[in-house]
Amino acid sequence: MSAFPGTPRTLKGALVAIDPLVPVPTVVLFQYNPHTLTRQLEARGADGGPAATSYTGAPVETINVEVELDATDGLETQDPLAVSLGVHPQLAALEKLVYPPSARIIANTVLAALGSIEVVPPQGPLILFIWGPRRVLPVSVKQFSIVEEAHDPQLNPIRARVSLGLRVLSTDDLGPMHPGHALFLAHQIAKEVMAGLASVTSTASALSAS
Incomplete structure (x- = not known):
């Protein structure tokens, strides 16, 4: 059945992992956009007190979403x-975000067996949370839980819910040469522009009402 022609096409949210050592990024499109998205911002006060009015950096922001997968x-x-x-491949793509690369584990195991004190540095991918064109944020995955709700005869999951807890990485977390630094800065500037638009609209509404 075709959709109503006047219905706008909804963009899909996604997580994208970009590893400098891997030519193809890992892209996990949300099969269904979460119904709700919970955000929490904790301000970084200059003096650490509850009455701080100046801030040492961007707030610590966490995002919680629940993703549904259905085969x-x-x-x-x-x-x-x-x-x-079933939905095993989609689950594996999400779970891969919180695993160190197997190549690094193998390399470190070989180095340890050879008696080397050198290890492969734990450089992780740049993970982006994409929620529309105005929110492309560098994040780290802090919490991950899976509820498998149905399985096929081979016990492959065919329906699952994945709860993700993400921490936004700001310019205070990333060095100036890190690509995520520029992405977050662009996000903050866009937020300031939108806040300015809201102020202009509110002022105009107040003047017209007076």
């Missing part, structure tokens, strides 16, 4: 991946 449509259309693995 039902793929099973109905006999999609080979959904039939053979």
Whole structure:
């Protein structure tokens, strides 16, 4: 059944992991956008007290979302991946975000066996939380829980809910040469522009009402 022609196309949220050592980024599109997105901002006060009015940096922001995965449509259309693995690949792509690369583990194991005190540095990917064109944020994944709600005869999950706890990485967390530094700064500037638009609109409404 076709959608109503006047219905706007909704962009999909996503997580994207960019590793400088891997040519192709890991892209995890949300199959269904979460119904709610919870954000919490904790201000960084200059003196650390509750009455601080100047701030040493951007607030510490956390984002919590619940992502739904469902292979039902793929099973109905006999999609080979959904039939053979359910939503396992999508879950694996999300879980990969909180695992160190196996290549690093193997390299460090080999170095340790050879008696070397050198280890491969734990450089992780740049993870971006994308929620529309005006929110592209560098984040780290701090919390991850999965509820598998249904399975196929091979015990592959075919429906699951994934709760993600993300911490936004600001210019205070990333060095000036880190690509995420510029992304967060652009996000903050865009926020300041939108706040200015809100002030102009509120002022105009107050003047017209007086």
